[in-house]
Amino acid sequence: MKKSSIVFALCVLAIVPMVLLTLSIRENKAEQQAMTAVPVIKEGETRASEWGKHYPRQYDTYMQTRKSDEIADVLKQDPALVVMWAGYPFSKDYNKPRGHYYALEDNINTLRTGAPVDSKTGPLPTACWTCKSPDVPRLIKRDGEMEFFTGKWAKYGDEVVNPIGCGDCHDNKTMKLTLTRDYLKRALEAEGRLKTADITHQDMRSLVCAQCHAEYYFKKTDWEDKGEKKTAMVVTFPWSKGLSAENMEEYYDSYNFTDWTHQLSKTPMLKAQHPDYETFVTGVHSRNGLACADCHMPYVREGGVKYSSHKVGSPLDNIANTCLNCHKGTEKEFRETVEKKLARKNELAKLATDILAKAHLEAAKAWSAGATEEEMKPALQDIRHGQWRWDYAVAGHGAFFHAPEETLRVLAGAINKGQDARLKLRIVLAKYNAADFVAQDFSTKEKAQALVGMDHAKLVEEKKTFLNTLKQEWFKKGEAKGLYDPESRKDMVLKTSYN
Amino acid sequence: MKYIAMLSVIVALGVFANLVHESQMLSYLSSDPKVCVNCHTMITHYETWQHSSHRNRATCIDCHLPRDSFVNKMLAKARDGYNHSVAMTFKTYGPNLRVSTDAARRIQDNCISCHREVVSQMLANSALYAKVADNTVQMGRRCWECHRGLPHGTMRNLSATQNNFTVKVF
Numbered sequence: 001m002k003k004s005s006i007v008f009a010l011c012v013l014a015i016v017p018m019v020l021l022t023l024s025i026r027e028n029k030a031e032q033q034a035m036t037a038v039p040v041i042k043e044g045e046t047r048a049s050e051w052g053k054h055y056p057r058q059y060d061t062y063m064q065t066r067k068s069d070e071i072a073d074v075l076k077q078d079p080a081l082v083v084m085w086a087g088y089p090f091s092k093d094y095n096k097p098r099g100h101y102y103a104l105e106d107n108i109n110t111l112r113t114g115a116p117v118d119s120k121t122g123p124l125p126t127a128c129w130t131c132k133s134p135d136v137p138r139l140i141k142r143d144g145e146m147e148f149f150t151g152k153w154a155k156y157g158d159e160v161v162n163p164i165g166c167g168d169c170h171d172n173k174t175m176k177l178t179l180t181r182d183y184l185k186r187a188l189e190a191e192g193r194l195k196t197a198d199i200t201h202q203d204m205r206s207l208v209c210a211q212c213h214a215e216y217y218f219k220k221t222d223w224e225d226k227g228e229k230k231t232a233m234v235v236t237f238p239w240s241k242g243l244s245a246e247n248m249e250e251y252y253d254s255y256n257f258t259d260w261t262h263q264l265s266k267t268p269m270l271k272a273q274h275p276d277y278e279t280f281v282t283g284v285h286s287r288n289g290l291a292c293a294d295c296h297m298p299y300v301r302e303g304g305v306k307y308s309s310h311k312v313g314s315p316l317d318n319i320a321n322t323c324l325n326c327h328k329g330t331e332k333e334f335r336e337t338v339e340k341k342l343a344r345k346n347e348l349a350k351l352a353t354d355i356l357a358k359a360h361l362e363a364a365k366a367w368s369a370g371a372t373e374e375e376m377k378p379a380l381q382d383i384r385h386g387q388w389r390w391d392y393a394v395a396g397h398g399a400f401f402h403a404p405e406e407t408l409r410v411l412a413g414a415i416n417k418g419q420d421a422r423l424k425l426r427i428v429l430a431k432y433n434a435a436d437f438v439a440q441d442f443s444t445k446e447k448a449q450a451l452v453g454m455d456h457a458k459l460v461e462e463k464k465t466f467l468n469t470l471k472q473e474w475f476k477k478g479e480a481k482g483l484y485d486p487e488s489r490k491d492m493v494l495k496t497s498y499n
Numbered sequence: 500m501k502y503i504a505m506l507s508v509i510v511a512l513g514v515f516a517n518l519v520h521e522s523q524m525l526s527y528l529s530s531d532p533k534v535c536v537n538c539h540t541m542i543t544h545y546e547t548w549q550h551s552s553h554r555n556r557a558t559c560i561d562c563h564l565p566r567d568s569f570v571n572k573m574l575a576k577a578r579d580g581y582n583h584s585v586a587m588t589f590k591t592y593g594p595n596l597r598v599s600t601d602a603a604r605r606i607q608d609n610c611i612s613c614h615r616e617v618v619s620q621m622l623a624n625s626a627l628y629a630k631v632a633d634n635t636v637q638m639g640r641r642c643w644e645c646h647r648g649l650p651h652g653t654m655r656n657l658s659a660t661q662n663n664f665t666v667k668v669f
Contacts, residue, residue: 004504011507018514024588025521301594306539321594326653 031305041172044141046134047485048165055166057302062165062310065099066491072096073497075445078350080357082448084387087263088271089114089124091452092459095497096397100312104132104163105489108471109496111459115466116154124153125233130181131212134167135160135483137180145182146223149232157470161478162488169208177204181211187237205291210277213292213396215248217259217273243278245392245410249385263452265363267380272391279396283403295322338401345393345400348411352390355418359383361439361451362425369432379424386417460498467494527580532559538583540596544651551650562609563602575605600635606643607636 039054052059074094075082085091093111107113107128114123127149130136139159140148148156171178179185184207188194194203218233238251249270258268280286285295297308298321315322316338319331327334363379393399393410400407429437442448449456478484519525526534532548535541548554553562565571586592598606611618618638625638632640647653 004500007504008500008507011504011511015507015511015514018511018518021584021588022514022518022521028587299594301590324595 028305038173038175043172044138044167045172046138046162046165046167046483047488048134048162049485049487051166051170057305057307058166058310061300062312063101063490064311065313066101067311068099068313069102069495070096070098071495071497073445075448076497078353079442079445079448080353082445082452082454083264083357083360083442084353085271086360086452088260088269090271091449091454092456093497100164101488102163104160105492107132109463109467109494111463111498113153115459115462116152116157116470117466118470119154119157120152121154122152125149125218126151126153126155127218127233127235128153129156129160130235132164133160133162134165134180135162137167140182145234146221146230146232147225149218149221149234150223150225150230154470157474158477158481159483161475161484164212165488168211177201177208179204179207179211181235183216183235183237184211184214187214187239190237190240191243202289202291205293206277206280206286209292209296213274213276215273215275215278215392215395217252217257239278243275243281244406245389245413248275248278248392249388252388262360262383265360265380265383266367266376267360267363267383267387269384270388270391272388272395274396275392276396276398276402279392279399279406280402282406285402298322298325341400341404344404345407345411348408348415349390349394352386352411352414352418355415355422356383356387356390357442358439359386359418359421359425361442362422362429362437365434365437365439366425366428366432369429369434371428371432375428375431379421379428382417382421382424386414386421388414389417390414456498463498527576530558530560535559538587547651551652553650557609557613557650562606565605566609566612603641604636607638607641610642611637 041051041054045051048059048062052062072095074096075091081094082091085094089112095106095110098106112124113128116122135156136148139156168180169177185196188196188207199207214237216235216237219236221232221234223230223232238248241247241251241254252270256268257270259271260269261267262269277292280292293308295315296312297310298315298318299306300309300318300321309318309321316335319334323329323334324331359379360383363376363383366376366379389410393407393414396402426435429435440451442451446456475484475489479486523537526537532545536545545559548559560572564575611622622638625640643649
């Protein structure tokens with residue numbers, strides 16, 4: 001009897017851990033199988049929550065991008081930008097980017113997109129939706145690329161109703177990464193470094209990001225729609241001469257492209273838009289084969305499942321899963337290293353903006369003192385090139401880390417060009433008896449906006465009317481069409497720099 | 500009670516048989532490197548090794564298990580297997596896998612055992628002028644502190660490592 005009890009007890013002791021182990025193995029296998037199964041998602045499905053039914057982990061982490069919700073008013077931080085962008089929408093309102101969850105919301109709310117009253121009023125073109133939503137590839141497919149890029153922003157207000165989501169990067173049938181914006185394929189072809197046929201999965205883990213995180217401009221393209229002549233503003237990457245600041249500058253100069261004419265200095269200006277991919281590829285992480293997703297969408301483990309987090313954001317939020325995968329060291333060390341890099345960039349960027357803003361004001365003074373176009377041209381060309389370089393270096397907020405040397409090199413160029421311009425302007429000013437001119441005070445956002453003659457209060461008032469009327473209608477109409485997914489704006493609170 | 504005891508023995512044997520099957524237990528008796536990629540966490544290590552010069556000379560176990568005696572080898576295998584099972588079942592491992600002190604000692608012993616000709620003078624020097632930085636391994640300093648890329652490369656990342664054959668990024 002006693003022997004039997006001992007045998008029984010021993011067996012139980014052995015069975016428990018064995019069962020635990022077996023269950024754990026089975027669970028891991030089942031989870032992995034569930035992950036690699038490909039469910040059916042209908043073509044052109046733009047609602048993230050529909051994809052999320054099959055990919056709950058990816059969807060949950062994607063929805064967490066709403067935690068990145070702080071509005072940081074960059075114009076307030078550096079009011080020189082208001083002067084530098086005078087006459088261009090960026091001087092009205094410019095915040096640091098928030099999480100993907102807010103991509104559409106912030107595009108609609110910013111003062112830059114103005115206050116249209118119907119589908120035909122401006123100020124901006126449809127192209128401004130391009131990077132905000134998976135509804136964009138859907139519309140390009142439905143209406144054709146040329147039609148999509150024709151007309152005013154408000155034209156698609158009731159069609160573009162989902163923020164950046166699954167359909168922007170994934171194929172609905174195979175779940176593979178896919179390029180949904182053809183202008184990137186054209187740019188890669190024009191640039192020539194990476195043939196479309198040679199693109200690997202690892203390349204794709206950067207290229208899907210490069211669809212939006214790259215420098216672009218709106219190329220005026222005439223086309224004919226059933227006999228009717230139309231003009232499209234097509235998103236185009238200036239890559240055909242190369243990806244560096246100088247290459248792109250040459251590209252734009254080669255056909256006198258200007259984004260706008262500066263309101264104060266009359267300079268034919270260029271505006272850089274976050275050349276994240278272009279700067280990243282010059283950096284050490286890219287040259288060692290890493291992709292954006294390696295650090296911005298690190299693998300995380302949940303039970304036996306390893307998946308890439310879709311909470312795209314700063315790798316510093318998760319150093320253990322990013323830096324420390326390859327590097328030795330502590331979290332504290334990494335945080336300090338990055339802070340140092342940022343401080344170096346900020347130091348040079350601040351120098352550059354101060355110089356460039358003053359150059360604009362000095363040029364304005366020279367014009368009013370009677371300077372001729374001939375006299376001003378060389379200085380204005382320097383301002384154009386200087387500001388372009390500064391913008392190229394800082395507009396992609398991560399370049400200081402992705403490519404620290406390149407960023408500082410380009411900023412040094414910006415400072416040099418800016419000072420060159422000021423030297424030339426000082427000679428012109430002297431010629432017109434204004435040698436002792438001192439640029440006006442632009443030390444706060446309010447002062448700077450007053451200096452460029454902007455009625456900020458009026459802009460805000462018009463915008464608020466738009467937010468309470470047309471914006472509301474857009475989502476109602478979108479819902480009626482079965483496009484808008486209320487889940488995608490769960491807990492959304494109106495947060496802007498002006499309310 | 501006797502019947503209960505007998506029944507429990509049968510159940511235990513059944514559970515064990517099932518576990519042998521589910522865990523591919525018998526495969527672990529082999530010395531084939533493919534066994535190590537039963538776990539997908541080892542894919543990068545397998546792949547980097549397979550593209551290194553060591554693949555013709557040394558398999559996983561040639562470096563990672565003791566080679567002084569069969570008994571020690573099997574004991575180490577059993578100990579590792581137990582530790583891995585506990586870690587996998589209770590999910591106690593972190594995102595970054597690092598070599599343990601015990602494993603480091605074994606690897607270093609194996610480096611020295613194959614490369615004895617080359618390192619004999621270093622061994623002698625370390626004994627004479629020992630300024631020991633790390634007393635967990637012979638010679639007081641880990642070989643791979645300098646030979647960082649051997650044989651697994653400096654880039655050990657599920658997605659960034661070249662030729663990683665079964666990356667599934669869904």
